[in-house]
Amino acid sequence: GESVGLHLPTLSVQEGDNSIINCAYSNSASDYFIWYKQESGKGPQFIIDIRSNMDKRQGQRVTVLLNKTVKHLSLQIAATQPGDSAVYFCVFKENAGGTSYGKLTFGQGTILTVHP
Amino acid sequence: EPEVTQTPSHQVTQMGQEVILRCVPISNHLYFYWYRQILGQKVEFLVSFYNNEISEKSEIFDDQFSVERPDGSNFTLKIRSTKLEDSAMYFCAGLQGAEDTQYFGPGTRLTVL
Numbered sequence: 001g002e003s004v005g006l007h008l009p010t011l012s013v014q015e016g017d018n019s020i021i022n023c024a025y026s027n028s029a030s031d032y033f034i035w036y037k038q039e040s041g042k043g044p045q046f047i048i049d050i051r052s053n054m055d056k057r058q059g060q061r062v063t064v065l066l067n068k069t070v071k072h073l074s075l076q077i078a079a080t081q082p083g084d085s086a087v088y089f090c091v092f093k094e095n096a097g098g099t100s101y102g103k104l105t106f107g108q109g110t111i112l113t114v115h116p
Numbered sequence: 117e118p119e120v121t122q123t124p125s126h127q128v129t130q131m132g133q134e135v136i137l138r139c140v141p142i143s144n145h146l147y148f149y150w151y152r153q154i155l156g157q158k159v160e161f162l163v164s165f166y167n168n169e170i171s172e173k174s175e176i177f178d179d180q181f182s183v184e185r186p187d188g189s190n191f192t193l194k195i196r197s198t199k200l201e202d203s204a205m206y207f208c209a210g211l212q213g214a215e216d217t218q219y220f221g222p223g224t225r226l227t228v229l
Contacts, residue, residue, distance in 0.1 A: 032216060043223050
């Protein structure tokens with residue numbers, strides 16, 4: 001039978017603009033947050049991560065902000081390029097007893113489209 | 117840069133048939149995972165594997181699923197009797213252990229007819 005997919009949030013920007021993708025989480029036990037990018041037909045690709053003891057982390061053209069008070073995570077992409085077009089997932093990991101190998105829990109995803 | 121590889125890229129099978137999806141993780145990785153993504157939906161955790169045994173599994177990972185690392189290199193996911201609802205992209209991922217980042221393979225698209 002037909003499967004009905006989720007209607008993902010979308011964000012359309014012009015090349016060169018800054019993009020902000022937002023994500024809310026509900027599990028207070030999450031202590032490690034990651035943004036993954038998924039291009040069409042490919043596996044998720046790590047972009048940037050942040051631990052719960054931080055509120056901001058910067059990478060190359062990307063910044064992740066964490067607000068634990070309101071359980072909100074955002075990804076900022078500076079000078080967005082057409083190659084940034086993809087689905088962006090906020091991903092969470094609970095502290096697996098202090099180990100690093102806990103499962104990842106993926107959020108819903110946001111479709112980013114960058115127009116030249 | 118080393119990558120996780122998966123074969124086949126696309127598998128078509130009849131309902132009730134067994135399928136084996138294969139993954140070659142990055143050589144220094146110690147923890148291994150399978151995730152699946154039904155078309156248009158988010159990625160879901162299936163199972164984690166460490167030291168030749170399952171560490172954690174989700175509700176999806178029922179008796180029809182099994183994993184093994186038979187030769188210390190390949191990491192496989194077997195579905196014994198496929199159902200229509202098993203149609204999805206299946207992703208293998210690995211983790212070194214000294215860091216937190218899970219690296220994903222390109223996925224295998226499984227189509228059950």
